[in-house]
Amino acid sequence: MAWQWFHRLGSPRWFYEKTTSWLPWLAVISIALLLTGAVWGLAFAPADYKQGNSYRIIYIHVPAAFLALAGYYIMALSGAVGLIWKMKLPFMVMKSAAPIGAVLTFISLVTGSIWGKPTWGTWWEWDARITSMLILFFLYLGMIALQQAFQHRDTADKASAVLALVGMVNIPIIYKSVDWWNTLHQPATIKFTSKSSIDPSMLYPLLTMVIGFYCFYALVLLLNTRLEVLRRESKTQWVSDLLNNIKPESK
């Protein structure tokens, strides 16, 4: 059947077994990229002519913010797939994506705040970009809370999928906030359609960090989803066999 691959993709067991061999690769690649990018950005990239060395926060601030947004897409799309095709695995991905997204949004808010102090002279400003990122943070927290608010797994999954989809409205607002409202936060420096307004000597370490954050995100999303698979399927034979074979019983 042409759709067989699609349904296999929805099988928690297939997912768990398939991804086992990916973990060490993702771990090695993300550690290598993040280390390279951080050392490059901190020590070898030139200082900014206006901001001096404080701009080096960009190498974590921007990748974390990218992934906070990309993570929201992943969460909302998983929720939509789960709702439409009534598959179990996408809901597990959705649930796992929420705390990761919350942490990444937290990182981008905190590093932005710390960066703002020497640059703008303030820790916090109700600027359009910052405020819409704060709303994103609350959306992630809402997802986590909603997951725990229901007795029934099914209800919790469906309700939080709806919340994730409704919250999608915030994503274009975040993207466009720096263009629509001319407040404190600077517009994007990396552009895909035209020339970036950042020098290659600063762009390359930044891209290294962005790719590193993507790999890291994939790694932690897999780790969290695999844990969720084991939790929800703990009554099945395959999980029981798997868990009891990991360590032979010691006495």
Next chain:
Amino acid sequence: MKFQFESLADFMAMSGHGPYVWASYAITFIALIFLVVNPVLQQKKLIKQQQKLRKLAQSAPAQHQ
């Protein structure tokens, strides 16, 4: 590509921006470590729990005899 600072002390100071830069990196580092360590520890806990349950299930019939 060359090292942008005169000395290690200079690197730490970041011409006055050191506390901001290093605090940002430290917080990020701790948060990222948490994201990896948390599911690994939780999974270990789950495995222990399940093994305990199985042991109980195996020893239960013996007690009834």
